[in-house]
Amino acid sequence: MxxxxxxxxxxxxxxxxxxxxxxxxxxxxxxxxxxxxxxxxxxxxxxxxxxxxxxxxxxxxxxxxxxxxxxxxxxxxxxxxxxxxxxxxxxxxxxxxxxxxxxxEPLEEETQQVAVDESLSKPKPREPQQSAVSKGLAALPGPDALPFVVFVLLAVVIAAGAVYFVGASSPAVLVGVGVVIGGAVAALVYSIR
Structure with a gap:
């Protein structure tokens, strides 16, 4: 003013x-x-x-x-x-x-100084790169999903056994095995997310 x-x-x-x-x-x-x-x-x-x-x-x-x-x-x-x-x-x-x-009076120029912390001049340490194996292992379901994974594997084993004992010539067995294996794969993908 x-x-x-x-x-x-x-x-x-x-x-x-x-x-x-x-x-x-x-x-x-x-x-x-x-x-x-x-x-x-x-x-x-x-x-x-x-x-x-x-x-x-x-x-x-x-x-x-x-x-x-x-x-x-x-x-x-x-x-x-x-x-x-x-x-x-x-x-x-x-x-x-x-x-x-x-x-x-002449207007005094206000000098605006910004305090710079010395830590700003040092680069941040890089986080170590994850290998493809460690990324894959991190994507696997945790210990809470172990009963679910065991159940899916058991369903796939039973389906494979049915094909072996009944024979691959029966179209009903092949369709049933395909549904079980497809469901198992879908369940595994869903649990990984």
């Missing part, structure tokens, strides 16, 4: 001006004209030094009684070094005048 330069008007007597002797800002600011009496015309003027870096939003303003008016002073060009000059405030068509020494 821009800084505020307070100026009190008509406090104690008509056309009286009370303002700080000095004012410093690091950019645009505004003048708060607080009127404590009758309405008054106020004239603001920046000297040549301030006019090089700043401009008035309004130079002549009427401030109604018991109100406050805000006048913007916009700093267009950030100075690389401090610029000092005078802001003249006058009322009563120049009958009362006050000067405020204004300094516009």
């Amino acid at each position: 821009p800084a505020s330069l307070p100026v009190e008007l008509n406090r104690g007597r008509l056309h009286a001006i009370e303002a700080p002797v000095e004012f410093t800002s690091d950019g645009s600011f505004y003048v708060d004209l607080s009127n404590h009496g009758e309405g008054v015309h106020v004239h603001l003027h920046l000297d040549d030094a301030l006019s090089r870096v700043a401009r008035l939003g309004e130079s002549n303003v009427f401030v109604a009684g018991d109100t406050t008016s805000r006048i913007d002073i916009v700093v267009d060009d950030r100075p690389s070094t401090a610029v000092s000059g005078r802001l003249k405030v006058s009322t009563g068509y120049g009958a009362e005048t006050t000067n405020v020494d204004v300094t516009i």
Whole structure:
């Protein structure tokens, strides 16, 4: 939020001006004209030094009684070094005048530093590559599935025995054996997932 330069008007007597002797800002600011009496015309003027870096939003303003008016002073060009000059405030068509020494400071560049931990400069250790055998073993069902696997193997052995004893010439036996072996393979694949 821009800084505020307070100026009190008509406090104690008509056309009286009370303002700080000095004012410093690091950019645009505004003048708060607080009127404590009758309405008054106020004239603001920046000297040549301030006019090089700043401009008035309004130079002549009427401030109604018991109100406050805000006048913007916009700093267009950030100075690389401090610029000092005078802001003249006058009322009563120049009958009362006050000067405020204004300094516009250069904007300090904020240096943003990021803390870097030394561990960031070291590469992360690679995880060891798994061989195809270890990947295959990891895919096998765990010990909880052992009764299921035994049951599937037993069904395949019984089906193979039926083919051996009954003979492979019977189409009903071949279809039955195919269904049992297909179911066993499907069950094994499902249990591995």
